[in-house]
Amino acid sequence: MARLLTHPMIDWKDDGTPVAREAGDVYFTAGDGLAETRAVFLQGCGLPEAWAGKTEFTVAETGFGTGLNFLALCELWQAHRPTPNAWLHFVSFEGFPLTEADAARALGAWPELACLAARLLADWPGPVRCVHHLVWPDIGVTLTLHLGDIHDTLPQSQFMADAWFLDGFSPAKNEAMWSADLYGLIAERSKPGASIGTFTVAGAVRRGLTEVGFDVVKAPGHGRKRQRLEARLALASPAKPDIYGLRAHNGPRQKIAILGAGIAGASAAYALTERGADVTVFDPVGPASGASGNPLALMMPRLDAGDTAQARLLIDAYLAARRAYSGMEGAHETTVRQMPKDKAEQTRFAKLLADPPLPLEDLEAISGGGLLHKRALVLEPARIISGLLDNVRVRTGTVEISLQDRLVNAEVFDIIVLATAMETNRQLGWVGLEGRLGQVESVADARPVQAEAMASGHYALALEDQRLWGATFEKIEDGVPAATSAAARATNADALRQLSPWWQRSATSLPVQSRAAIRATTADRLPLVGAVPDYSAALETFSGMRKGRPVDADAPVLPGIFMVNGFGARGFTWGPWAGRVLAAMCLGGPSPAEVAALEAVSPVRLIVRALKRGEV
């Protein structure tokens, strides 16, 4: 299976209806798509009445196609939003994403949806296996689109639906989209009383839904179709144990304190504020004062060979970062020439290019076995962090906390998020983050150029009259402060000479500034994003893991305490993705990440791993 998805070939009927050539079926009924959507899915699920009085409502769909159902639902939500702060979450699944041009052509048939369509098309995803997540705060809508075969993506999705639109091509033409294994997964992701609307009355669909606990009835069909189905979940599936603490916070959630104003804290603050929370950020020194405070930073993807959960997680983070920063002051698009730094990297690049995870718009081969990243960003961290914190209260000076009482400087919060890099080792005691000292060199007043970047282990960045190069990466004992050194400067100068002798000569003829800081890293090089476990309770609850026994219990967590940390050498790539993941956990709503990714970044994993290895 290729890592990239394929766009469907579309044929167009005379009235403009798109037909998927391979499936041999229409995306919606010819000439009548919007009316059909309203009748079969919106009315079929009892909308808008079903969301009356609710502050949050989640609709899931099989088969995103053109996005018509989503846009029709958004239109209905705008007209009948139950309160000005209520949120509509839409989760959908698509294995063969349309090109933006085909989607635009199909949606062009409905002028009444033009504004919403333009918005969706402006962020239309490429043919990449990923979780595409959009937040539209002004109308209170999120879209979480799982791209990939539904048999892979539905089991990896994390949400609970109030309503479902079952909209694969017809069961006769696209059996896979209606196969028996999907119904149980649908039921597991349905709240008690959840409704389903679909155009088909196929016996296998009725039986499949009935077997997993839905009451299914036939209703009068729309247009020329005689009948359609409506269903309601009578029997909710029992919840599975939450070993990694992934379930949404179950308590008050409006007033949130974030400790730390680096890229981790600022991204979390942005994502939580965007979702309507009242956020205060505390930092003893101030924004961008720690590792996040270099004059320039590079944001480009780390690409793993092979389609693993970790590889997909890295791609999701890169795409989320691109979307979050694009258009912000302080973000500058650039290409990056990345040459392999050693034999292992050469092999990895060759594998990657043989089956690339990103389309040619993002990634190309260059001679010598290198990668050309075509949509990377050179960032000005101070401006980016200040932009993220634009609508957020920031308090500098002493920070005193009691996690147990959820107090920060004697004020009670519903939720506290620890984004304090290495300081978290002292705040929690058991986390064991390791410090890696890094140094970069920079000059101002160089000959002005547009954004440029090169990388090969080390990197060199240019933006207007600034140049920055580095960075060193050395172990440092926890508690030892960061300090610049002449040795690190010499290492960086050597690396710059390898990257570009011309840059080396022109940049180092100017006065050079060094800056050192400490990156907080984890042993597996993945960040820590999620609920903070209650360490001693977790050791007890999960003690059977020491003997290799399976333990089916919820992770004991500290109520209302979350963390976002361990960003290592890639803080600016992780930040926006981690912020959105955290916002879904703290405030509810579908997660913008796969379950495997959530487990891979869960702080609980550190305890599970240590128990399994007999280290604690």
Ligand SMILES: Cc1cc2nc3c(=O)[nH]c(=O)nc-3n(C[C@H](O)[C@H](O)[C@H](O)COP(=O)(O)OP(=O)(O)OC[C@H]3O[C@@H](n4cnc5c(N)ncnc54)[C@H](O)[C@@H]3O)c2cc1C
């Ligand atoms: C030399 C170097 C070069 C790098 N280059 C890049 C790059 O080009 N691209 C990239 O993506 N990444 C790069 N990184 C990595 C990136 O900088 C880090 O991953 C990122 O800055 C980590 O962000 P953070 O918010 O977790 O930590 P920090 O930025 O260190 O922020 C932690 C904050 O917590 C605050 N704090 C401490 N104690 C408390 C407390 N008790 N209460 C409240 N607040 C507290 C601190 O004052 C600080 O502001 C580089 C790192 C280094 C060192």
Ligand SMILES: C[S@@+](CC[C@H](N)C(=O)[O-])C[C@H]1O[C@@H](n2cnc3c(N)ncnc32)[C@H](O)[C@@H]1O
């Ligand atoms: C009838 S169309 C959906 C129409 C859509 N709801 C809309 O509003 O335009 C069915 C969709 O299911 C998708 N699909 C078919 N098989 C799939 C699979 N195995 N996994 C994920 N999506 C699939 C098709 O690519 C197609 O976009």
